[in-house]
Amino acid sequence: MPATAISLPSPPVPARDWALFLDVDGCLIEFTDDPDDAGVQPGVVDRLLALSGMLDGALALVSGRRIAMLDRMFAPALFPAAGLHGLERRLDADIVALAEEGGADMRGVVEDARQALAPFPGALVEDKGVALALHWRAAPEAAASAMAFAEGALARLSGYRLQPGDHVAELKPDAADKGTAIAAFLEHAPFRGRVPVFAGDDLTDEHGFEVVNARGGISILVGGRTDSVARHGLADPAAVRDWLGVAR
Numbered sequence: 001m002p003a004t005a006i007s008l009p010s011p012p013v014p015a016r017d018w019a020l021f022l023d024v025d026g027c028l029i030e031f032t033d034d035p036d037d038a039g040v041q042p043g044v045v046d047r048l049l050a051l052s053g054m055l056d057g058a059l060a061l062v063s064g065r066r067i068a069m070l071d072r073m074f075a076p077a078l079f080p081a082a083g084l085h086g087l088e089r090r091l092d093a094d095i096v097a098l099a100e101e102g103g104a105d106m107r108g109v110v111e112d113a114r115q116a117l118a119p120f121p122g123a124l125v126e127d128k129g130v131a132l133a134l135h136w137r138a139a140p141e142a143a144a145s146a147m148a149f150a151e152g153a154l155a156r157l158s159g160y161r162l163q164p165g166d167h168v169a170e171l172k173p174d175a176a177d178k179g180t181a182i183a184a185f186l187e188h189a190p191f192r193g194r195v196p197v198f199a200g201d202d203l204t205d206e207h208g209f210e211v212v213n214a215r216g217g218i219s220i221l222v223g224g225r226t227d228s229v230a231r232h233g234l235a236d237p238a239a240v241r242d243w244l245g246v247a248r
């Protein structure tokens with residue numbers, strides 16, 4: 001039975017035998033109206049690098065963003081990462097893409113999405129190549145139109161699924177999710193054989209929580225969602241940074 005975040009116990013302090021997986025938006029960093037305005041607070045990168053050293057490198061970012069965008073946000077660090085909700089992966093040097101860039105069908109959907117959201121100032125279309133996000137954080141009145149557009153567009157995109165999120169609807173290939181990405185990392189050094197720990201806030205993170213729970217790990221819901229399978233909770237990104245030991 002899912003529990004409310006407020007009833008979830010806090011996670012233990014990070015331990016040397018963990019494989020630590022961290023979601024980004026809404027978990028490590030606060031939400032902003034425009035995804036391009038989101039930034040990583042001072043001290044976060046240095047602390048994550050220190051934690052990665054403590055874990056012999058077993059720390060990865062697991063995000064809906066592209067890995068190239070994560071690299072810009074967390075520069076100069078290049079952490080192991082899963083991007084696009086698991087469709088991109090980097091264990092050490094190279095980024096492996098599990099789905100091809102969107103073709104003509106996707107280009108048409110992107111153009112039509114821009115038209116569908118044009119009447120709603122502040123609503124945004126984020127073109128991620130193989131995936132597409134329709135955002136309405138700054139235009140809540142666009143929510144129903146964005147969801148209706150995304151549901152309708154699925155018929156035009158073979159092999160795609162709708163990934164709902166926090167003030168966002170995303171269209172992405174159904175080839176992977178955050179759970180399959182975490183499971184794949186756990187097959188390889190330095191992640192293999194460690195206690196999997198995953199912190200995240202959104203519906204896409206539930207796939208990761210399920211994998212971590214099934215392996216006896218530690219799942220951590222950030223925020224107050226009430227429909228999660230996570231077994232631990234933290235209130236917000238500031239609490240996540242405190243838990244990780246980021247200096248204030």
Ligand SMILES: O=P(O)(O)OC[C@H]1O[C@H](O[C@H]2O[C@H](CO)[C@@H](O)[C@H](O)[C@H]2O)[C@H](O)[C@@H](O)[C@@H]1O
Nearest residue numbers: 024025031032033035063064065137166167168
């Ligand atoms: O898996 P995550 O790292 O949490 O990424 C999920 C999506 O995050 C971004 O959108 C979210 O954050 C934006 C910036 O704060 C916010 O404006 C938006 O409302 C949120 O949904 C990102 O833009 C997406 O591509 C990610 O999939």
